Amino acid sequence: MSFVEYSEFIQEGDVAIIFLGHDSMMPIKVQQGAQTQTRYGVIRHSKDLIGQRFGTKVTCSKGGWVYVLHPTPELWTLNLPHRTQILYTTDIANITMMLELKPGSVVCESGTGSGSLSHAILRTIAPTGHLHTVEFHQQRAEKAAEEFREHRVGHLVTVRNQDVCKEGFGVTGVADAVFLDIPSPWEAIQHAKSAMKKQGGRVCSFSPCIEQVQKTCEALAGQGFEEISTVEVLLRVHEVRSITLPLPDFGPDKPLETPTDTRIPSNASVLCKTTTPPREMAGHTGYLTFATKPRM
Amino acid sequence: MFEFDHPTVLFYNSLSRRLDATTWNEPIRVDYGERLIHLLSTICPERILNAKETQASTWVYVVGDISYFSILLFLLGILNECYSGSYKSSLLFSWLSSQKIRRETVLMADNEDDDSQQRVNEGDYVVLKRGDIYKAVQIQKKKKTVFEKQWFFLDNAVGELYGTTFEVVSGGTLQPRKPKHVEHAADAKEAGTDNRHILDDGKSQKLTRDDIETLKEQGLKGQEIVQQLIENSTTFRDKTEFAQEKYIKKKKKKYENSVMVLRPSCRILAMMYHGREPGKICHLRYDTLAQMLTLGNIHAGSKVLVFETCAGLVLGAVMERMGGYGSVVQMYPGGGPVRAGVESFGFPPHFNDTLHEFPIQHVNALLAGTLDTDAKDIDADGLQANGEKSDPTSPKKAENKKESPDAEDQNMETNSSENSAAEKEAQEREKRREIRGQEKKVRMEEKRKKLAAAAVLLQGRNADGLVIASRFHPCPVLLGLIKFLAPSRPFVVYSQYKEPLIECYTKLREQGGAVSLRLTDSWIRHYQVLPNRTHPVLLMSGGGGYLLSGTTVTTDTPKVNTEPTSVEEPAAKRVKLEEETE
Numbered sequence: 001m002s003f004v005e006y007s008e009f010i011q012e013g014d015v016a017i018i019f020l021g022h023d024s025m026m027p028i029k030v031q032q033g034a035q036t037q038t039r040y041g042v043i044r045h046s047k048d049l050i051g052q053r054f055g056t057k058v059t060c061s062k063g064g065w066v067y068v069l070h071p072t073p074e075l076w077t078l079n080l081p082h083r084t085q086i087l088y089t090t091d092i093a094n095i096t097m098m099l100e101l102k103p104g105s106v107v108c109e110s111g112t113g114s115g116s117l118s119h120a121i122l123r124t125i126a127p128t129g130h131l132h133t134v135e136f137h138q139q140r141a142e143k144a145a146e147e148f149r150e151h152r153v154g155h156l157v158t159v160r161n162q163d164v165c166k167e168g169f170g171v172t173g174v175a176d177a178v179f180l181d182i183p184s185p186w187e188a189i190q191h192a193k194s195a196m197k198k199q200g201g202r203v204c205s206f207s208p209c210i211e212q213v214q215k216t217c218e219a220l221a222g223q224g225f226e227e228i229s230t231v232e233v234l235l236r237v238h239e240v241r242s243i244t245l246p247l248p249d250f251g252p253d254k255p256l257e258t259p260t261d262t263r264i265p266s267n268a269s270v271l272c273k274t275t276t277p278p279r280e281m282a283g284h285t286g287y288l289t290f291a292t293k294p295r296m
Numbered sequence: 297m298f299e300f301d302h303p304t305v306l307f308y309n310s311l312s313r314r315l316d317a318t319t320w321n322e323p324i325r326v327d328y329g330e331r332l333i334h335l336l337s338t339i340c341p342e343r344i345l346n347a348k349e350t351q352a353s354t355w356v357y358v359v360g361d362i363s364y365f366s367i368l369l370f371l372l373g374i375l376n377e378c379y380s381g382s383y384k385s386s387l388l389f390s391w392l393s394s395q396k397i398r399r400e401t402v403l404m405a406d407n408e409d410d411d412s413q414q415r416v417n418e419g420d421y422v423v424l425k426r427g428d429i430y431k432a433v434q435i436q437k438k439k440k441t442v443f444e445k446q447w448f449f450l451d452n453a454v455g456e457l458y459g460t461t462f463e464v465v466s467g468g469t470l471q472p473r474k475p476k477h478v479e480h481a482a483d484a485k486e487a488g489t490d491n492r493h494i495l496d497d498g499k500s501q502k503l504t505r506d507d508i509e510t511l512k513e514q515g516l517k518g519q520e521i522v523q524q525l526i527e528n529s530t531t532f533r534d535k536t537e538f539a540q541e542k543y544i545k546k547k548k549k550k551y552e553n554s555v556m557v558l559r560p561s562c563r564i565l566a567m568m569y570h571g572r573e574p575g576k577i578c579h580l581r582y583d584t585l586a587q588m589l590t591l592g593n594i595h596a597g598s599k600v601l602v603f604e605t606c607a608g609l610v611l612g613a614v615m616e617r618m619g620g621y622g623s624v625v626q627m628y629p630g631g632g633p634v635r636a637g638v639e640s641f642g643f644p645p646h647f648n649d650t651l652h653e654f655p656i657q658h659v660n661a662l663l664a665g666t667l668d669t670d671a672k673d674i675d676a677d678g679l680q681a682n683g684e685k686s687d688p689t690s691p692k693k694a695e696n697k698k699e700s701p702d703a704e705d706q707n708m709e710t711n712s713s714e715n716s717a718a719e720k721e722a723q724e725r726e727k728r729r730e731i732r733g734q735e736k737k738v739r740m741e742e743k744r745k746k747l748a749a750a751a752v753l754l755q756g757r758n759a760d761g762l763v764i765a766s767r768f769h770p771c772p773v774l775l776g777l778i779k780f781l782a783p784s785r786p787f788v789v790y791s792q793y794k795e796p797l798i799e800c801y802t803k804l805r806e807q808g809g810a811v812s813l814r815l816t817d818s819w820i821r822h823y824q825v826l827p828n829r830t831h832p833v834l835l836m837s838g839g840g841g842y843l844l845s846g847t848t849v850t851t852d853t854p855k856v857n858t859e860p861t862s863v864e865e866p867a868a869k870r871v872k873l874e875e876e877t878e
Contacts, residue, residue: 005597006760019811055783055849067811067849070784072593090818093590094583100561103596103619123595124617199414200459210830217825230823233583238794238815240801273798275815287823295459
C-alpha cells in the first residue's frame, strides 16, 4: 500500500481504513499481532488483515463485519487525526484543478497543518513531482514528516519547519504552483512569487474571511499576478429516500356513474424515490483566491 | 561538450539517508544537474521513480538492480570526468551508441534552451484567451482564425513564448505586446462624488458612430480609441471614480483587440467547454469535473476506465492527471471513440501508448467469456451494431450491378478499341477495389489488435477506477462496468439530472458490492474583489450536474454463511442494515 500506488493485498505496516457503516470509518495501522476494537468486536491484524485483499469483508469477534479499504487521500481526509482545522475534498478538488496540478508538478504549500491537502497533492504529482511544505509549528512539522514516511510518500515531499511569511518556502524558482492556508497570506505573496518558476505558474490562497481575501488580492495585484479570481465552492449531499405521500380522500367521485370504484381508500398513498437535503450542511469553508504568475 | 552544473554525485535511499554502493537495491537518489534528467529519461525512462528540480540542483530517484546501477555509476563517473576534461566524452558517446541511444537526442538534451519548451511551435494545440473567453485552436500557418468577432492569422505566434499577449493589427497579423500594459488614464484624477447631476440625455458622447468607425479605419489601436471616447465624454469627469473605472473597463473590452496564447490545460479547457459549448459536454461544470477527478482518485500508474460522451474532455482530464503513467481504457458507444477534446490538450505522443479503447457492445461478451478477439468477424459485428454493415457490401453490389450491364453492352458492340478501353477501366476499378480491400483489411487487423489489447486489460477485472459521464442512462452503464473494478476502488458517475442517479443508488444498494455511496452536487460562486466594491458576482451558474460516487468492495459469497461465525451474524447484520439505510 502507498498513498500514491494501489496494491492488492494488505501488508504489515500498511494504513487501512476500516469501514464500519454509513459515514463511520476508522484508520488503522496494520501490525503483526496487533488488535483493533470496533463496536462489532475485535479485529486481529495477523489473522483478519495481513494477506487479505483490500475491499474484503472482515468478520469481527462478535459476529459483526466491516470492510477494510485501501487508503486514498479522500478517505484519509475523513479519518486523519486533526492537529488543525483541515481542508476537505470539495475544496481540495478545486484547488488541484485550478492550480493545474499533475504528475511532475513542483508545489509549495504552507502551512502543512494536518496534511489533508498535502496527501492529495502528493497523490496528484507522483511519481515525478515534489512538494515543498512549510509548517512553522515544530511539533506539527515533525508529525507530518513522520506521517509522510509511514505512508510511503516521504520521497516526494520535503517538510520545512520555518515561518513562511518571514523565511519563505526554502526554495526559489522551482514551483509550478503555490498554495497558502495561513492567517496572513498577503505577507507570503512575495515569497510565493520567488518560489515559482521563471516561466510563471499558479497560486491559490484559502481564507475564511473576506478581509483576508481583500488584502491578499491587493498583494497579488501589487506583485504583478494576473487572472486574480476568488470563488467559493460548496457541496450539497442528497440523501436518497423512499417517501410515502398519503392521498386525501375527496369522497365519492361522480356518485351516479361510478359508485365505489374510483373512491380512494382513506389509507391510500403514493410511494416515491426522492432525495432530501441534510438538515444542516457546511455553509462556508473559505474563499479560494487563484491567480497566475506571468513570466517575468 | 558535456557541461553539468552540479558535478557531485550523491546516492540516497528513499529516507534521504546517504547510501553506500553496496545497498543499491534500494531506491537511489542522484544529486546532479538538470540535464541528467533528460539524459536518464532518454536512456531508462522506466527506471526513474522521481525526478525533480530544487533551487540548487536536480534530484533523480531511480529503481533497479545492482547490475543496472553498476552501468549507471559507470555513466555517472564518465559524466563527472567530462566536466573537467572533454576527452572522455567520446567514451560516453560510444557507450550511449552501444545502448542504441540516438546521438541527436542526447545532444538535444544537452543544448536545450531553457525556454525552448515554452515556445509556441507550428502544429501546437493552443488556447486563445480574451477576457474570460477561451478558444482552442491548432497553430497552422496561413490559416485564418476567427475569435470574438475578429479574424487573424496565428503565423506570428510561432516562436513566441506561451502566455504572450498579441495585438491584432490590420490584415489580421498579430503583434506581440511586449511592455507590461501601462495603467489607463490615471492622469486625470478628476471625479465626482455622486450622480445627482448626471442626466441621461443620450448626448454625453460627442463622437458619433461614424466618427468611431473612422478612427477604427485609421488603424488606431484599441487603447487610443478608448482614450478618445473618454475625452469626448462630457459626463466622464462627473462620474465617481468607481464609475469611471467601470466605464473604461467596458470600453476596453469592446475596442481592445488583444488575444493571449496559452498552453492548454484541464482547467482552461473545462472552463472553455462550459462557456462555449455546454451542450457538448452534458453541461458538466468545471468544478464538477474537478470533483470527479478527485473522488475517482485519478493518479499516475493506475488503470482507469472511462465512459464519456463529453467530446473527450473527461478523457483528456483523466489522461492529464495520469501523466502518461498507467493505462486508460475508453469504453465507447457506437462506431468509434470521440476524442476531439483530447486533441486540444496537446499531449505528447507517448501518452497515446497508455490509451486503449473498447466498444461497449462487446462488454457482455467479454463478461461472459465468449468474446473471441481472434475472430475475423469481430469487426463486422462492430459495424453491424452501428448500422454500418451495409457500407462495405453495398458499394460492391452497386459496382457489380453496374458492371454487368456494361459488359453486356460491350459484348453486343463490336468496336474492339472501345472494348479494350472499357476493359482497362474495369481493371483499374478492380485494382482500386483491391487496394481499398487491402487497406480495410489492415484497418480491421489494427482494430482487432487494439480490441484484443483492451480486452486483456479488462479481463483481469482489476481496474483501479471508473469514470462515467455521458448522455446515456447511467444505470446500466454503471452496473455493467463496475464489474471490471477491483475491490476497494473508487468510481464516480456524472449525470446532468439527479433522478437517474437515484436509480443507480437504489440498484447498487440492492445489488451490493459498493459502500460509501454519495449523491452530491456542487455550487460555485465567483466574487468580485475590489477595494470597497467586494461582493459576489451577479450572475452565477445554476447547475453543474450531479455526481454519484462510491467505493467497490467484494461481493458476498455464499461461503460466508457456512462459516461458524454465521450463527451470530444475523443479529449483527440487522443492526448494520438499519444503520446503512439510515
